[in-house]
Amino acid sequence: MSILQLxxxxxxxxxxxxxxxxxxxxxxxxxxxxxxxxxxxxxVTLDREKAYQKAALVQRRIDAGELTGPLAGVPFAIKDxxxxxxxxxxxxxxxxxxxxxxxxxxxVTRLEAAGAVIIGKTNMDEFAMGSTTETSYYGVTRNPHGTxxxxxxxxxxxxxxxxxxxxxxxxxxxxxxxIRQPASFCGVVxxxxxxxxxxxxxxxxxxxSLDQIGPLTKNVRDCAAVLETIAAHDPxxxxxxxxxxxxxxxxxxxxxxxxKIGIPRDYFGEGLDGEVAAAVRKAADVLEVRGAVLEExxxxxxxxxxxxxxxxASAEASSNLERFDGVKYGYRTGNYEELHQMYKKTRSEGFxxxxxxxxxxxxxxxxSGYYDAYYLKALRVKALIxxxxxxxxxxxxxxxxxxxxxxxxxxxxxxxxxIKMYLGxxxxxxxxxxxxxxxxxxxxxxxxGLPIGVQLIGDCYQExxxxxxxxxxxxxxxxxxxxGLTDGSEFGEVCHETV
Numbered sequence: 001m002s003i004l005q006l007x008x009x010x011x012x013x014x015x016x017x018x019x020x021x022x023x024x025x026x027x028x029x030x031x032x033x034x035x036x037x038x039x040x041x042x043x044v045t046l047d048r049e050k051a052y053q054k055a056a057l058v059q060r061r062i063d064a065g066e067l068t069g070p071l072a073g074v075p076f077a078i079k080d081x082x083x084x085x086x087x088x089x090x091x092x093x094x095x096x097x098x099x100x101x102x103x104x105x106x107x108v109t110r111l112e113a114a115g116a117v118i119i120g121k122t123n124m125d126e127f128a129m130g131s132t133t134e135t136s137y138y139g140v141t142r143n144p145h146g147t148x149x150x151x152x153x154x155x156x157x158x159x160x161x162x163x164x165x166x167x168x169x170x171x172x173x174x175x176x177x178x179i180r181q182p183a184s185f186c187g188v189v190x191x192x193x194x195x196x197x198x199x200x201x202x203x204x205x206x207x208x209s210l211d212q213i214g215p216l217t218k219n220v221r222d223c224a225a226v227l228e229t230i231a232a233h234d235p236x237x238x239x240x241x242x243x244x245x246x247x248x249x250x251x252x253x254x255x256x257x258x259x260k261i262g263i264p265r266d267y268f269g270e271g272l273d274g275e276v277a278a279a280v281r282k283a284a285d286v287l288e289v290r291g292a293v294l295e296e297x298x299x300x301x302x303x304x305x306x307x308x309x310x311x312x313a314s315a316e317a318s319s320n321l322e323r324f325d326g327v328k329y330g331y332r333t334g335n336y337e338e339l340h341q342m343y344k345k346t347r348s349e350g351f352x353x354x355x356x357x358x359x360x361x362x363x364x365x366x367x368s369g370y371y372d373a374y375y376l377k378a379l380r381v382k383a384l385i386x387x388x389x390x391x392x393x394x395x396x397x398x399x400x401x402x403x404x405x406x407x408x409x410x411x412x413x414x415x416x417x418x419i420k421m422y423l424g425x426x427x428x429x430x431x432x433x434x435x436x437x438x439x440x441x442x443x444x445x446x447x448x449g450l451p452i453g454v455q456l457i458g459d460c461y462q463e464x465x466x467x468x469x470x471x472x473x474x475x476x477x478x479x480x481x482x483x484g485l486t487d488g489s490e491f492g493e494v495c496h497e498t499v
Contacts, residue, residue: 002028003020003024003025003028004028004029004032004165006168007168007217007218007219007221007222008070008071008074008168008169008217008218008222008225008226009070009071009221009222009225011025011073011074011168012069012070012071012072012073012074012115013070015062015072015073015074016062016067016068016072016073020073021059022055022056022058022059022062022073022117023052023055023056023059025055025073025074025075025117025168026051026052026055026075026117026119029075029119029165029166029167029168030048030119032164032165032166033046033166036144036164036165036166037166039142039147040141040142040144040147040160040164040166041123041138041139041140041141041142041157042077042122042123042141042157042158042160042161042164042166043077043120043121043122043123043157043161043166044080044088044090044092044120044121044122044123044124044136044138044157045080045087045088045090045120045121046119046120047087047118047119047120048119050086050087050118051075051117051118051119051120054112054117054118055073055117058072058073058115058117059073061115062115067114067115069114069115069229070225070249071111071114071115071116071169071225071226071229072114072115072116073115073116073117074115074116074117074168074169075116075117075119075167075168076111076116076117076118076119076167076168076169076170076171077118077119077120077121077122077157077158077161077162077166077167077169077170077171078108078118078120078121078122078158078170078171079121079122079124079155079157079158079170079171079172079173080092080121080122080123080124080157081124081127081128081173081203081204081206082105082107082108082121082171082173082202082203082204082213083101083103083104083105083108083202083203083204084101084104084105084108084118084121085101085102085103085104086100086101087100087101087118087121088100088121089101089121089204090121090137090138091124091126091127091128091204092123092124092125092126092127092135092136092137092138093126093127093137093350093351093352093355094137094331094349094350094351094352095324095330095331095346095347095350095351096204096324096329096330096331097137097330097331098330098331099329099330101202103202104202105199105201105202105203105213106199106201106202106232106234106236106237107171107198107199107202107203107213107230108171108202110229110230110232111171111226111229111230114229116229119167120167122155122157122158122160122161122170122172123136123138123139123141123156123157124136124153124154124155124156124157124158125153125154125156125178125354126351126352126354126355127204127206127317127321127355128154128155128173128175128178128206128211129154129206129317129354129355129358130153130154130354130421131152131153131154131177131178131181131414131421131422131424131425132150132151132152132153132156132409132411132414132415132421133150133151133152133153133154133155133156133157133160133182134150134153134411134412134414134415135153135352135353135354135355135415137352140411141156141157141160142160142411143160143163143185143186143408143450144160144163144164144186145163145186145187145408145449145450145451146408146448146449146450148410148411149185149407149408149409149410149411149450150185150408150409150410150411150414151163151182151185151186151408152181152182152183152184152185152186152404152408153178153181153182154172154173154175154178154182155170155172155173155174155178155179155182155190155216156182156185156186158170158171158172158182158216159172159179159182159183159185159186159188159190159216160182160186162186162188162216162217162218163186163187163188168218168222169215169216169217169218169222169226170215170216170217171213171214171215171216171226171230172190172213172214172215172216173203173206173211173212173213173214174190174192174211174212174213174214174432175206175207175210175211175212175313175432176207176210176309176313176425176428176429176432177192177403177404177425177427177428177429177431177432179191179192179214179215179216179440180192180403180428180431180438180439180440180453180455181403181404181424181425181428181440182216183216183403183440183442183453184403184404184440184442184451184452184453184455185404185407185408185450185451185453186408186451187442187445187451187453188216188217188218188442189215189216189217189218189219189220189222189223189439189440189441189442189470189474190214190215190216190217190223190439190440191214191215191223191227191437191438191439191440191463191466191467192212192214192431192432192437192438192439193212193213193214193227193231193437193463194212194241194435194436194437194460194461194462194463195209195210195212195239195432195435195436195460196212196239196240196241196435197212197227197231197241197243197246197437197461197463198212198213198214198227198230198231199213199232199233199234199236199237199240200212200213200237200239200240201234201236201237201240205316205320206313206316206317206320207312207313207316207317207320207432208239208316208320209312209316210309210312210313210316210432210433212432213230214227215227215230219474220252220439220441220467220470220471220474221249221252221471223439223467223470224248224249224252224467224471225248225249227246227248227463227467228246228247228248228249231243231246231248232246243461245461245464248463248464248467250464251464251468252467252468252471253468253471254468255290255291255472256287256290256291256292256468256469256472257290257291257292258291258292258293259287259291259292259293259397259398259465259468259469260292260293260295260395260396260397261284261287261292261293261294261295261396261397261398261399261400261469262295262296262297262299262392262395262396262398262399262400263284263294263295263296263297263399263400263401264296264297264298264299264302264399264401265296265297265298265299266298266299266300266302267299267302267401267402267427268401268402271405271423271426272402272405273405273406273407273446275407275444275446275447275452276402276404276405276406276407276446276452277402278444279443279444279445279446279452279454280400280401280402280443280452280454282443282444283400283441283443283444283454283473283477284400284454286473286476286477287400287469287472287473287476289476290472290476292469294400295395295396297392297395297396299388299389299392299399300388301381301384301385301388301430302426302430304381304384304385305381305385305426305429305430305433306422306423306425306426306429307378307381308378308381308382308385308433309425309429309430309432309433310358310361310422311361311365311374311375311377311378312375312378312379312382312433313358313362314358314359314361314362314365315362315365315366315375315378316362317355317358317359317362318358318359318360318361318362318363318366319362319366321351321355321359324347324350324351325343325346325347326342326343326346326347326350330350331346331349331350332346333345333346333349333350354418357418365378382433382434385430385433385434386433386434386435389430389434389436389457389459390459393458393459397458397462397465397469398456398457398458398459398462398465398466398469399456399457399458400454400455400456400457401427401454401455401457402427402453402454402455403427403428403440403453403454403455404424404425404427404428404453405423405424405426405427406424407446407448407450407451407452408450408451409424427455428455431457435460436457436458436459436460437457437458437460437461437462437463437466438455438456438457438458438466439455439456439466439467439470440453440454440455441453441454441456441470441473441474442477443473443477454473456469456470456473
């Protein structure tokens, strides 16, 4: 088995046993990057020299017995809205094109403390605003399974990098599905933890009450290991939660006999592609065969999730992005005569169309005369959605459904119709509004060879149940534990046979 076929945890096992050197893993990954990156464009910034320096240090610490965890020596990619000390962090925006943070995001700090080797920053929708990784100032990222298709967004660069073998695992951020949807489109595992489980310190904010950092990995075991590493209480983040149950790899292989799984009828109505529906139903059948108890039910308020989400997220974005004014850091226009002109020209030149659209929408719903009519009403809907989920979790251990209505659209299709792009988030955004954990697991391929993901949603702080169900689903679908793919072909064959 080649290095590139190993999962992150398998790779670390072999590094710690002395079979593989950390520099060998970098040689393999950078070899793939050199071969594929010009087409795929997964990265905004690569730091090869710094990565090799870090690899040498990690190798010495492994040899000395200081690093014994499951991610020691593993090459990681980081979404470009997570601060990395000494490495450019742009949010894929012109307005931050030369911003180099003086500190790490807490999640990055914890990864590095575990011996992970950061190789670069991945492309994303500008300020995480988009569902396709096409709104990036630095150009589009392509889906490794079909290069005329999008990888999803906003963490599309991270998902595509994992799928293409350009890293072994990556971090993304999820505001309304931005980890799970690209994971589904690219055929990898992606998890959004319970809000507050992973510190948001160092994450450049889009929607502060919705944003959460999470892993994108080759398989569920890797996902659990990464989440276990980055989850911790952080006093630097006022929304961080002190939890005692973050040992997510414990009990991962337990069976799902007796696990009650609800399937919302609302998720299988008009607009859901037939191949996606069939693959998701097949995934449900796999869990039922393994002992889970399945039941369909009505999850109300699905139709209200999208308007509530975009009202709240845009309102928070308009406030969060106010800081980018050309004064403190980042881009400043070079042609102005007075302060207010500098503000206007800097923001007009520095932000892209989608970011401007959401800032305008957010400013409108927060303005005098419209605050009660839109923003407060959206907050009430958010509370009702949380109540609906609470009622569902009184009956079910987790909820199963699609991640997205279709497989990855072609490049350019979604940008032509922003409303259509927003509607593509229908199955993911309610999770963020309710602060719940959810995971996307590959469950099939469509006739064109594009991946399909299934989503498992849990109650707050129930990541262990989700990971256990996801692991059993993965095994039931025939995925070989630890078999990461460099081009998607092997997994495509497995899924075609399954579906």
